[in-house]
Amino acid sequence: GYRKGGYHAVRPGDQFAAGRYVAQRKLGWGNFSTVWLAFDVQSQRYVALKIQKSAPEFAQAALHEIEFLSEITKRDPSNCKCIIQLVDHFKHAGPNGQHICLVFELLGDSLLKLVQYNRYKGIGLDRVRRICKSILVGLDYLHNELGIIHSDLKLENVLLVSTIDPSKDPIRSGLKPNLERPEGNPNGEAGLNAIEKKLKMRARRVHAKLAEKRKSAVEPSRSERRLDGIDLTCKIVDFGNACWADKQFTDFIQTRQYRAPEIILGAGYSFSVDMWSFMCIAFELATGEMLFTPKEGHGYSEDEDHLALMMELLGKMPKKIATMGTRSKEYFDRHGDLKRIRRLKLSSIERVLVDKYKISESDALEFASFLCPLLDFAPEKRPTALDCLKHPWLRYNEDKACGPLNNNDAKNIDLAQSTGSITSGDCTNI
Numbered sequence: 493g494y495r496k497g498g499y500h501a502v503r504p505g506d507q508f509a510a511g512r513y514v515a516q517r518k519l520g521w522g523n524f525s526t527v528w529l530a531f532d533v534q535s536q537r538y539v540a541l542k543i544q545k546s547a548p549e550f551a552q553a554a555l556h557e558i559e560f561l562s563e564i565t566k567r568d569p570s571n572c573k574c575i576i577q578l579v580d581h582f583k584h585a586g587p588n589g590q591h592i593c594l595v596f597e598l599l600g601d602s603l604l605k606l607v608q609y610n611r612y613k614g615i616g617l618d619r620v621r622r623i624c625k626s627i628l629v630g631l632d633y634l635h636n637e638l639g640i641i642h643s644d645l646k647l648e649n650v651l652l653v654s655t656i657d658p659s660k661d662p663i664r665s666g667l668k669p670n671l672e673r674p675e676g677n678p679n680g681e682a683g684l685n686a687i688e689k690k691l692k693m694r695a696r697r698v699h700a701k702l703a704e705k706r707k708s709a710v711e712p713s714r715s716e717r718r719l720d721g722i723d724l725t726c727k728i729v730d731f732g733n734a735c736w737a738d739k740q741f742t743d744f745i746q747t748r749q750y751r752a753p754e755i756i757l758g759a760g761y762s763f764s765v766d767m768w769s770f771m772c773i774a775f776e777l778a779t780g781e782m783l784f785t786p787k788e789g790h791g792y793s794e795d796e797d798h799l800a801l802m803m804e805l806l807g808k809m810p811k812k813i814a815t816m817g818t819r820s821k822e823y824f825d826r827h828g829d830l831k832r833i834r835r836l837k838l839s840s841i842e843r844v845l846v847d848k849y850k851i852s853e854s855d856a857l858e859f860a861s862f863l864c865p866l867l868d869f870a871p872e873k874r875p876t877a878l879d880c881l882k883h884p885w886l887r888y889n890e891d892k893a894c895g896p897l898n899n900n901d902a903k904n905i906d907l908a909q910s911t912g913s914i915t916s917g918d919c920t921n922i
């Protein structure tokens with residue numbers, strides 16, 4: 493909250509870095525920070541200003557994020573690798589302590605917003621394809637060129653390059669920045685917090701009602717039609733939990749629903765944990781629902797339920813893998829069977845896509861051929877980002893344009909032709 497060690501309360505018009513950045517409105521927030529739209533008086537453009545909570549552990553995380561982002565930005569001078577670019581950073585002293593601030597290029601809405609705008613129905617496979625390409629270009633750069641594991645890929649941490657709602661886009665709408673200093677706050681910090689809380693609660697109620705309405709509506713919403721106008725490239729953000737593959741900070745990473753099996757088992761990890769999360773994102777974009785939503789039950793933990801859900805889709809976990817982790821004994825008996833969840837409802841990604849989400853058999857088959865190799869309990873068997881970029885499913889539109897490829901053609905696609913732009917390091921579109 494907004495107390496010592498916590499968030500820094502900001503009002504539109506507040507100045508940062510000796511007046512260089514002027515706050516406009518709040519763009520979003522996470523566990524560690526609030527992010528504001530700000531106007532950069534020096535370069536005369538809008539930026540995103542991330543203001544970290546002030547307690548030492550958050551400051552540490554921010555310094556850590558700066559370390560990764562500086563490297564990421566330095567090695568990508570033409571800004572084409574689908575990763576957020578850091579523009580500046582500084583410290584800001586406020587009533588709740590000293591806050592480390594990061595300045596980013598301004599991006600648009602998160603993929604979560606995109607899914608919400610589409611009423612949790614899935615955003616259509618063509619859009620999924622485009623977004624997947626962007627994320628994979630970003631991951632290939634992180635993994636292969638920098639040796640960085642993101643460790644927290646999820647819908648909130650991938651942002652579109654342009655906003656869904658053009659009226660909210662200060663650049664496209666040519667909005668004049670507000671450079672007025674705010675009046676003194678008559679309510680003081682506490683008063684401001686109370687008002688913010690009330691507003692937030694009201695917004696939440698309105699949001700819940702709207703979400704219900706959206707779900708029941710049949711007509712495409714205005715916001716849904718807006719999706720057609722945007723080009724759907726996106727960028728990966730939030731390096732607060734990133735690590736070097738050869739210098740890891742913790743065994744326990746990733747947000748629950750996007751967490752790879754080896755993390756739950758405590759079996760060590762590498763780049764392929766990001767590929768697992770990527771697969772979860774692709775599924776969620778296509779269906780509007782998370783692939784795995786484990787819950788604690790009578791006599792079993794959330795972790796065990798999570799493993800059971802995975803096994804229902806992938807089949808039984810090979811005994812060698814199941815018993816390999818430091819936490820394996822919590823979940824598995826010596827035969828490699830789950831201790832507390834004995835009955836599994838076996839299914840497959842393809843059946844789920846067809847039966848539950850009503851995706852056509854042929855679309856489901858092709859999409860599943862892209863996802864299935866990533867759904868592997870053995871981390872080292874999962875395809876890399878570069879492998880995925882070569883998959884025929886991503887080349888779907890190009891294939892259509894020059895006639896369908898048969899399987900053999902697809903296998904023979906020339907690596908240089910399909911990924912030349914990535915390996916050669918220039919920035920032509922893939």
Ligand code: ADP
Pocket residue numbers: 519520521522523524525526527540542576596597598599600602648649651729730731732
């Ligand atoms: P945290 O580490 O606190 O999770 P993030 O870096 O994920 O912080 O940012 C939190 C939210 O702020 C994001 O989910 C997004 O909504 C918004 N945001 C972050 N960076 C930008 C940016 N460059 N442009 C626009 N919005 C952003």
Ligand code: MG
Pocket residue numbers: 522523648649730
């Ligand atoms: Mg975040």
